[in-house]
Amino acid sequence: MATPRIVRRPGVEPGGAWPDAIPPLLRRIYAARGAHSPDLARPRLSGLLPPDALHGLDAATALLHEAISADRHILVVGDFDCDGATACATGVRGLRMLGARRVSHAVPNRMVHGYGLSPALVAELAALQPDLLLTVDHGIACHAGIEAARARGWQVVVTDHHLPGPRLPAADAIVNPNLPGDAFPSKALAGVGVVFYLLLALRRRMREAGAFAAGEPDLTTLLDLVAVGTVADLVPLDANNRALVAAGLRRLRLGQGCAGLRALVQACGRDASRLTASDIGFAIGPRLNAAGRLEDMALGIECLLTDEPQRAMELAGILEQINAERRAVQQDMTDAAEAALSRARLEEGEAPLAPCLFDPEWHPGVVGLVASKIKERLHRPVLAFAPAEPGSATLRGSARSIPGFHIRDALAAVDSAHPGLVERFGGHAMAAGLTLALDRLPAFEQAWLAHARAVLDDTLLQAELLSDGELLPQEFDRFHAEALRDGGPWGQGFPEPLFDGHFEVLDWRPVGERHLRLGLRHPSRREPLAAIHFGGWRGNPPAPYLHLAYRLQPDDYRGGAAVQLVVEHAAPA
Incomplete structure (x- = not known):
């Protein structure tokens, strides 16, 4: 400890x-905290950054406006975490508010398709016959899936906030504040925040085209979803994100959130009138995330999309049961990880500098939580791996870091020094994910520890x-x-x-x-x-x-x- x-x-x-x-x-x-005035301390929607500086908005909104005008089938492709689920629900609800009549959604199953828009998912989506795919909270690293989608004649608009690699995917449009050269002042938008901004820009384009003679839709009604996804994804709450989250919390406290979020607040025993960001992070977010970890995030997205209170309560109850199962699985895996670390201390005299943990019985949807728990206890960067599916020779890993050690950049350094060792990776400064062949794990662990020894020092390893x-x-x-x-x-x-x-x-x-x-x-x-x-x-x-x-x-x-x-x-x- x-x-x-x-x-x-x-x-x-x-x-x-x-x-x-x-x-x-x-x-x-x-x-x-650097907020020296009331406007900075408690930012409001009136001070929200305008969308104009986000690169790619013109191309993305033109494609979406054309698709809506021509009554084409728009398929929103989500991700299997809370940010991805809320981004998917925001995209579907927002497009329908803006007049799209043929909007559907899909989300990969972690155990079946892997992460993001993969070729396997594209093949499955062919039966839906979409005209345009809108990825939310992913896509910037999905080169093969985007190529497969475009080969079928589908247009692809990517919205993401993850850091891009050296090469961008061949999408028809990409909106991501973290693209090189993007001038948007806030790089901290979550995936759901990027989608919300895309909808704001699309509404403006449609307004200028005279689309709202009967009245303009109020997109602020989506801010309950934006708040939940932003807080759950642990992105920095800069002034812009705090304005979004505060407005969403106000809706939830007033009982104005969507039926699914109201049901989740009730299911986790929170008082809606006193709801805080901490309640989102420790109660609502984990219940949504549990579906993507152990079951299918389609359950979570359905909960966020239904407008029927009774169905919302049924789905919230199912998510509550899945979350209880997740807690039990997590505890068993964490106990196993701590036992492995205890053995390592006996053999080496101390805990590994940057533990790299693996157990063939672990669940790939929970390794991120295990990595986070061990990181908190040791104050060291931690990677945890599990088979992509039982008996698989492919491992899925999650990495969690400490301040001063950029985990995605660390993986990029290992990948650069040992090309081909890591199949794929992506993420942020504090959290990342990767895919690795089982037989490459010893070589990866050796390369990983070598990089950690070169970068980590006693100052970084002192928890504060x-x-x-x-x-x-x-x-x-x-x-x-x-x-x-x-x-x-x-x-x-x-x-x-x-x-x-x-x-x-x-x-x-x-x-x-x-x-x-x-x-x-x-x-x-x-x-x-x-x-x-x-x-x-x-x-x-x-x-x-x-x-x-x-x-x-x-x-x-x-x-x-x-x-x-x-x-x-x-x-x-």
Whole structure:
């Protein structure tokens, strides 16, 4: 287990004119994240970046407008994660709102087709007789599938946000803010965000052509989907993404989200009126992702597309069951990974610098979660592999990284030094995926560790928790807890406030098998404080005095003025 070091953010004075409704604590937190004014701290849709700078929009919107005008069959091809599912639902719903009458959708099955628009998926889609394929959240690396689609006479419009390789696919149009030379100011759009921007540009093109004599469709009704996909994909919440997510959360809190998302909120036991980005990341997103991991993401997309509340609840119930199964599979795989690492420590004296894990019994849809868990515990980049299907000689891998080690660039470096070793790869700075032949795994692991040794140093391997400092005695109250909760959206690149301080332990008790409930006293407060440390019970009593890194949250279970500290890290003081 990596022991993090608590590092306090430099104090930054917010300055400027702030509304009285935003307390000084929140102003200080915003300023520490580079948001020195209310407009930057709480960006609104009125300040959304215009689509104009996105390269490829002219070609893409021209093709889609022509297809809609000619009543051609548009097939939206999704992906099997939450971003891909919400992007698919956004594309289908948005095109129908803009007048497309022949819109259908498809999504690859992880176990059958592999990732993205593959030749195998194209062959299966031929029965649908599409005229134009619109890929969402993938396509930039799908060279063979796009060639197969165009060989059948289909047009292909790619929308993606993943980093491109050295060669672009031969699509009819590509919209991706991360293309070389693309001038769009925000490179952090998720796949669903790219689709939303494409729809905005298509609406403008159609408006200029006089298409909306009977009234223009309101595309902001899609922002609930945009918010869920953006948060779940862990893209940085820059000002533009925060404006999108905040608007989508407002719709969900008001009960205006699509039937499927309303059903998922209910299924995971969340209060819709208090929904946060954290609820999306830890409750809604995993339930949608579970379908693509263990079953078929078609279930998740159907849930997002249905307008019938009863059907939405049925599908949300199925997704809840799949997610429970996913948790069990994940726990078994994580236990196996930790056992393998324990054996490695006994043999080598320490954990591998960048663990490369494989088990022939693992499920390919869950290896990313295992890599993430081990990365969190060791604070080292981790790769986890599983057979593409039972008994397959092809492995599918997921990689998760730590700050300062760009995981996709690391895979590109290995691929460049050893051409042909990796069949395919793609991803971001912190997460990536790859395909590898089973018999190449030893050679790959050797090349991977060599690259890691050349790049990683002790500074990168020291885990850090960035703290917003200490709370004042009067700030341990419900008013400030609610202000912090509602002051987001918080997420990647705009982290939820975290504080640290020293406390006396008044009482404690285990909760379940792994958690610890604490009664604490702060040196400057007479009243005790309640705290919960998830995963904090390891069989031994806590020290009488602790240095804690924690979040301040309203305690809705006790209600009234109650608050609690949610402990992220505890060390003897």
